[in-house]
Amino acid sequence: MRVIALANQKGGVGKTTSAVNLAAGLAQLGHKSIVIDCDPQANASTALGFFESDISDPFMDTCYRLFSDSAKLEDVAIPTQFPGLSIVRGTKHLVGIEIELVSFEDRESRLRVSMNASSTDAEFVIIDTPPSLGLLTLNCLVAADEVIIPVQCEFLSLSGLARLLNIVRAVQKGDNPYLKVCGVLATMFDSRTKLSREVTNDLANHFPDLLFSTVVPRSVKMAEAPSYGLPIVEYAPSSAGAKAYMDLTREVLEK
């Protein structure tokens, strides 16, 4: 089982979009996958058609339990309408976890304990994280084998990358020596702007061996898909976004 976290403290760079569409792509190619929504915004859950109002007990039926009482993945994962794809839903109550865990000795490895106790037959676990470097995201980096870093093709998104890679290195030296950077993914590339090309050139110069060759174009269909609760490969299978995420899926499978 490969556990891959999507992380970047910069907001709005495509973490959720990449987590959902990579997991859907893997499932479509026959690799059973689970999405874990570790963001209190619960956008990955919304983007797959699940609403917080449908959850009878957010402390028991969601990702919250993986942090609070070391539940197993199979206790909280539920199937989606897409064959081979399951989800552990997020909840706004995850905000409380960041405060509750502070006093625990093992505050950064709670999620890993739950994951290690699990006996799911999924081949991939894809973890969506919030836009911060707090205890939720640290738990995800400690629990993961690999991290994919989406970077929007804009200046402000570039400026936080060095700091994120420092945090990844700190996690590798500390709780998770096995953590690898699976790759840096350029997102929302707009071929009409000089800015997009400058950013991708910068990424290629600074991180030549980390940058995925797949570049995800900016396309409104990508932004529309979550409102229908569908991954792009279902909402617009012949779109540029769907093709890019299938390319990314194949690149991840080859690593």
Next chain:
Amino acid sequence: MRVIALANQKGGVGKTTSAVNLAAGLAQLGHKSIVIDCDPQANASTALGFFESDISDPFMDTCYRLFSDSAKLEDVAIPTQFPGLSIVRGTKHLVGIEIELVSFEDRESRLRVSMNASSTDAEFVIIDTPPSLGLLTLNCLVAADEVIIPVQCEFLSLSGLARLLNIVRAVQKGDNPYLKVCGVLATMFDSRTKLSREVTNDLANHFPDLLFSTVVPRSVKMAEAPSYGLPIVEYAPSSAGAKAYMDLTREVLEK
């Protein structure tokens, strides 16, 4: 003095861009303003030409001190190159504040204590917040008189709005009864897409008395400006983005 926080836990919706350009617009119209960068990403500082590497002591010369030892604004505010506009720089070390404050009784009102002790002659203080509802953002909402909520014209950004307004109401019932919602600002509006129009219609239907009449269009010049350390009114004064932020500035002055 009016203290206005820009807040939305959804990432990448234009909090920093709006904070910087509103403050620059106010300064240009002759209203002395200070930007406080309360985000560990320190993007507002970068967007005004300040780099974390230039700061000799990030614990003393930045926003960090407003939380750690109740410094006054005038102890940490420095002038920018734009007349009438000063800044309290952000720092990555703010991440530590979220953990350090947990055990304090007054953990949500540390910033307000500093602000109340200040004797600056600025007319406006504009606070940029991180994309979360943790202790940093709560401190900003408790310290502020008003909050502006930027909402990107996309579906995922809409889904978190109800929760944010609940938090604002909780702050109003608790530590800050005076907090008002100054307005909801539609950002990155793309007139070519149906999605943008649907989102602005939704906003107009659900929040008719909160929605600013100014709508900020998506424009690449807006995304380029921070890489030159310039607000849009300096970088591209005759662009649609500059016009929109001057319109917003006038609307805020009229409230």
